[in-house]
Amino acid sequence: MAEESFTVKVKFPDNSETTFEAGAEEYVLGAARRAGLDLPSLCEQGWDLACAVKVLEGEVDQSDSLRYFEEDKECGFALICTGKARSDLRIVPHQTGEMRECRDEHGLPAPRGT
Numbered sequence: 001m002a003e004e005s006f007t008v009k010v011k012f013p014d015n016s017e018t019t020f021e022a023g024a025e026e027y028v029l030g031a032a033r034r035a036g037l038d039l040p041s042l043c044e045q046g047w048d049l050a051c052a053v054k055v056l057e058g059e060v061d062q063s064d065s066l067r068y069f070e071e072d073k074e075c076g077f078a079l080i081c082t083g084k085a086r087s088d089l090r091i092v093p094h095q096t097g098e099m100r101e102c103r104d105e106h107g108l109p110a111p112r113g114t
């Protein structure tokens, strides 16, 4: 049986959008790379926020991330290096600074240097 997959729409700052498919058992960042999209990352373990995206629509499973808080989800952020799509998604990349602000507001650890 073919692996379930979801459609991921990426919205860029200039309002352009691109779309790719992400399998249910792969990380969204890996699927983006396979589709030729060069999105930022560093640790690739769900730790340093380098790959942070805003989730406009959809569900991401972050259970493989080293550090992901409920508050991150409440603020609407995901770490796609270790996040798996659980529905079709619409995401905005380059959200490291914004996700860090959410962590700061909640008194949670927010790595610097990325």
Ligand code: FES
Residues within 6 Å of the ligand: 040, 041, 042, 043, 044, 045, 046, 047, 048, 049, 050, 051, 052, 079, 080, 081, 082
């Ligand atoms: S690349 Fe570090 S959290 Fe995703």
